[in-house]
Amino acid sequence: MLDWESTFATRSSRMKASEIRELLKLLDRPDIISFAGGIPDPELFPNDAFREAYAEIFDGPSVGAALQYSVSEGYRPLREWLAGQMAALGIPASVDNIFITSGSQQGLDYLGKLFLSPKDTALVTWPTYLGALQAFNAYEPNYDQLNPAGNRTPAAYAQAAAEAGGRVKFAYLSADFANPTGETVSRAGREHVLALAEELDIAIIEDAAYQSLRYDGEAIPPILALEIARKGDINSTRTIYCGSFSKTLAPGLRVGWICAAEPVIRKLVLMKQAADLHSSTINQMAIATVAGRGFEAQVAKIHKAYRQRRDAMLSALEKYMPAGVTWTKPEGGMFIWVTLPKGSDGAELLAKSIQTAKVAFVPGRAFFADGSGENTLRLSFSCANDRMIDEGIRRLADLIRGEVAQAA
Ligand SMILES: Cc1ncc(COP(=O)(O)O)c(C=O)c1O
Secondary structure, three states: OOOHHHHOOHHHOOOOOOHHHHHHHOOOOOOOEEOOOOOOOHHHOOHHHHHHHHHHHHHOOOHHHHHOOOOOOOOHHHHHHHHHHHHHOOOOOOHHHEEEEOHHHHHHHHHHHHHOOOOOEEEEOOOOOHHHHHHHHOOOOEEEEOOOOOOOOHHHHHHHHHHOOOOEEEEEEOOOOOOOOOOOOOHHHHHHHHHHHHHHOOEEEEEOOOOOOEOOOOOOOOHHHHHHHHHOOHHHOOEEEEEEOOOOOOHHHOOEEEEOOHHHHHHHHHHHHHHOOOOOHHHHHHHHHHHHHHHHHHHHHHHHHHHHHHHHHHHHHHHHOOOOOEEOOOOEOOEEEEEOOOOOOHHHHHHHHHHOOOEEOEEHHHHOOOOOOOOEEEEEOOOOOHHHHHHHHHHHHHHHHHHHHHHO
């Protein structure tokens, strides 16, 4: 039999099923309260609007185009609509600065492919979005820690990357309501990342998957907007903005976008020609129709539901968690990040929690490129109702209280 492992390319060696993912797959049990999945609530999908949009496509003159091959850049009316949205965020962009991807996850894969040669360094926050690490891992990079509030010098980053056998190529971060922490990078933090990128002469990948999901507090301009304010024109910028319809409309259609300087977009278009030709045309058309008719109303509906769930989870944490446990207070998104006392292990806690408390969450370690973060966990409130939240957090807190008491 073929020795598959020695025949696969080295780039596949870091592609491993995570034990935690395997465990979480089993959690579709009705007796378990799950705060694990980081997915939108399907009850909030704009089903009727999509039904209408698809019916119109099938009954109208564009059905042939909808089902035909199309251009790699993406469906033009959708790119035009997105150019308007970007302008409203302080990012004046033309359609030539906008490229449609099959979900923003594909954008992350393409950007890894575009920038990373083996042994190059990607700067990521500790913790960061696990899917970004998975996307970049295929291109065999090293990781170094990006800290928007830090003071490490550019020279120190450059030296570490040279010692690892390559160069720093980009800094990747989610500035708004990050997965997994729910935290937002301050304006000063964004400016700091920009200054660092200027000094190192690297790109910035701004993952804006949750950007529209702000429930309170004041919006901070995207990093790309701050850079355009300095440079005057998107085509002189180094920030690559990755957007998604997954958290606002629906993830199953797989439609996201990248907004960036034209040289980057042109290269991505070539990459898409080689990879999948183009994203689903009919889905882009449906998204363009649904977004064009009611994006703001849909976003308002989601805000109302998720804000309430976030508040319920924050109150339950306050009410039940023992001393020594801390958590973030996100102004948006889907996640709260919990830090347990030092010495606790989130993965062990999950195993016990599934057995006894019957509550699921994601242990934090998987989100750290260096494998640290044992004493952290991610809780998602997006798919839970108030009763589940109160009951689930109470049971989890009881379990943690027992564990902490035992360790003391
Ligand atoms: C931070 C972040 N970026 C990107 C994605 C990918 O989303 P999609 O490919 O559905 O746009 C996700 C999905 O959970 C995410 O949390």
